[in-house]
Amino acid sequence: MDKKLPTIKEIARRLNVSVSTVSRALSDHPRIGLRTKTRVQELAKELNYEPNAQAIFFKQKKTFVIGVILPSIREEFFSEAISGIESAATEHNYTILFGQSYDDPEKEKNVVEAMKKQRVDGLIISLSKQTNKYDHLTALEKYNIPIVYFDRVPPFEKVNKVYCNLYKGTIDMVGWLISRGYKRIALINGPDKLAASKERLNGYIEGLSKRKLKVDMQMVEKTNLSREGTYAAMRSLLALKHPPVAIITFNDYVHMDAVQYAQQQGIQVNKDIIFVSYANLPITNYTAFPPLVSIEQYPYGQGERAMEIMIKLLHDKTENNLIDTTYVEEMPATLVMHGNARV
Structure with missing residues (x-):
């Protein structure tokens, strides 16, 4: 049995149309007529056609993967935060690549380097407690990789960050x-x-x-x-x-x-x-x-908001081919009473 995955070329051959027509029909391009578009999409469904992710990534210059670095997932605060990040990522059809610094600046630096090599579209990070140098992070600017900091943020004004006051x-x-x-x-x-x-x-x-x-x-x-x-x-x-x-x-x-x-x-x-x-x-x-x-x-809200800001940054990058907006989100720090405490 032929177990090869169906391709755009096969759909084009069966319908006697060009490969570019099939490609545009599958992406719902307005220049393709409704009849042709319907024929292409129905055959693609019949053949269980799946788009070539690598080809899409190459064409759009995106991997749809966001790097996330936290001090430790064992801390309940950060496990809550990662849930918020992942929820927002899924909503926008992104996945996350996760790493931990274990509060070690050298490990943080190594994870950042690994994520750069994986060509993540952006990086969301909560800094290690020992981080006081930021060269490994600012270096991502020349690769046009946006960064959003949350909770543990650097002492700079012109960075994208989400934090509580x-x-x-x-x-x-x-x-x-x-x-x-x-x-x-x-x-x-x-x-x-x-x-x-x-x-x-x-x-x-x-x-x-x-x-x-x-x-x-x-x-x-x-x-x-x-x-x-x-x-x-x-x-x-x-x-x-x-x-x-x-x-x-x-x-x-x-x-x-x-x-x-x-x-x-x-x-x-x-x-x-x-x-x-x-x-x-x-x-x-x-x-x-x-x-x-x-x-x-x-923590959940901080993580969710950090990802929403990242999506905005990537949209700005796609639309303008540059990132020229800084997003700063200050969340309220609310007193919560326990036991016999009263406001």
């Missing part, structure tokens, strides 16, 4: 704590290299200043986001002469480690010290002590 969200969180009578407020921040860490710190300082409270930098500790790093931060805070009565943690994972350390020290969580956090991940609903307040960062 954590500066304002932190001001709101500090204000919420002070309005409930908590004035010795500590911050366990993330690595200095992360733009999100700077946003949190600036929001923390501004939140205290707005309420006429002195900023005591002894109340600010850092973690490298590991359990050991968070334990060390907690150890320093609890050793203060006047320890905090409220602690803001960098994210819900840091929150869980901080709470665990507090319990080991015999502290009554959310009584002796209350804890608030960022991200509002569903996993905290299954812990004994979720943060009383968490800032919702909409």
Whole structure:
């Protein structure tokens, strides 16, 4: 039996028309008459004809593949984000090529290089926590590969990015704590290299200043986001002469480690010290002590919006053969209450 896949040439031969006519009829070209178009499309269906993807890609100079690089899919935030990215990609007939940096700049650089070689149409990325050089990303400009950053974004203005306004969200969180009578407020921040860490710190300082409270930098500790790093931060805070009565943690994972350390020290969580956090991940609903307040960062929405911006950029590229628009999407950082917390 002849198991060869049907081709445009075979359809053209059977209908005694040119190959270009078949090609145009299959792409619904307006210059092809309805009768011819119908005959071509019906025969193509009868023969189970499938377009040659490589030929289409070559002609359109597109692969319809978007590269996506995340720090780690194991983090619930990023698994939610990838779902949003994939949903929007599927809606626009794109697929994604996925890679992880594992928060290592060298691995991030290698994955970017691999995706460039795979000729992805664009790249969506959330930076590793250690990334502070961006040459491997800006180099994609000469290949006309657009980039959309989300959540962990670089400290530049003229880049395409989707992020939550954590500066304002932190001001709101500090204000919420002070309005409930908590004035010795500590911050366990993330690595200095992360733009999100700077946003949190600036929001923390501004939140205290707005309420006429002195900023005591002894109340600010850092973690490298590991359990050991968070334990060390907690150890320093609890050793203060006047320890905090409220602690803001960098994210819900840091929150869980901080709470665990507090319990080991015999502290009554959310009584002796209350804890608030960022991200509002569903996993905290299954812990004994979720943060009383968490800032919702909409990972699914961020991912979905990042892909929608990418589609716009690729449309601009197709229409104008260049990319001259910068898209910046600032999403709200919303306070979400848990347990007995009240707005």
